[in-house]
Amino acid sequence: MSTGTESTSPRRRGRRPAGEDTRRALLDAARRSFAEHGFAGATVRAIAAEAGVDAAMVNHWFGGKEGLFASAMELPLDPKRVGEILLTGPLEQMGERIVRTFLGVWDGAGGGAFVALMRSASSNETAARMLREFISTLVFGPIARRVGPDRPALRAALCGTQIAGLGMVRYVIKLEPLASADHDTLAAAVAPNLQRYLTGDIGPTSTPT
């Protein structure tokens, strides 16, 4: 993957060629660092230093720490873009935007990325922990903060059950007629349930006795 620009590429520890090799070195360093320190604990600076490249390369190749994480985890979505789409527009249509956004991203990737993600999360406690932290911090955290003061974390997690399950049944179990249903049909069926989790009456939380 020599691009002829090696001589001008940033270097910290030893020689690193630019282009795809930089990208790959960053991904390798990111996987180690995120696995060791979690999403919040890992720093772009330390990852870039370990990869032997300038920290600006993270923005160049991945658009920031979130994108680096998503690529390192081979997540089937760009969390920053998804977050923006979800948080734009009226609150009372957020359920529909969530369904259409995830279906669009996952169908676009052929469903294989979702299957890989589930395989990794169910086989590997580190992957499950990273996914948990990632979902809380980057996708459902902002959604929950927007829905208001009534148990936002529980509401966000409930949305997570519906979205994860939609992916499971559509891409992993491939149960018909849902696996082949179009987005309009699924949005009409699923969006009101998500909307209830976001802004509706979800009943009381039992007090532990």
Next chain:
Amino acid sequence: MSTGTESTSPRRRGRRPAGEDTRRALLDAARRSFAEHGFAGATVRAIAAEAGVDAAMVNHWFGGKEGLFASAMELPLDPKRVGEILLTGPLEQMGERIVRTFLGVWDGAGGGAFVALMRSASSNETAARMLREFISTLVFGPIARRVGPDRPALRAALCGTQIAGLGMVRYVIKLEPLASADHDTLAAAVAPNLQRYLTGDIGPTSTPT
């Protein structure tokens, strides 16, 4: 695990001791047969013959073909018992019964069985196909038939998304506060959404153009 009854145990192909060895031989034969022929195509008679035991041993050890399948797949539920629980009682409380039944079974097994099932379904196309067929035929099929004529298979699959996702978030991703929420809290939050999938207005199915 010799029980002293070997001399009267049924034999087809060679000698088979009774008890645990019979059970194990049936499970081995069942896994091969279900993988090759699917749930519907495999027969108890052929499985018993391959295991070298009488077909009555399937009822004795597993209560029938469904239970044999569940044990062979290490499914975290007894489908026949679950089906009975789900189908007993008023239709308008079915959503709540589904949530409480699955949580009871899965929490009772410590959640590990659910994780193993997801790992197997996302790693292995044969396991995914068997799970799909099993869910359609034995769990959601009967539920769907009871809910009436309006797109029962879609309604059943939608219930599947909610139940599979509840398991994913609670046992695989372990996202709080949902992972530690008690059954009353989760039933209040999730049951109305399941009930809508079963008996509510799920919108139109788009006609493909």
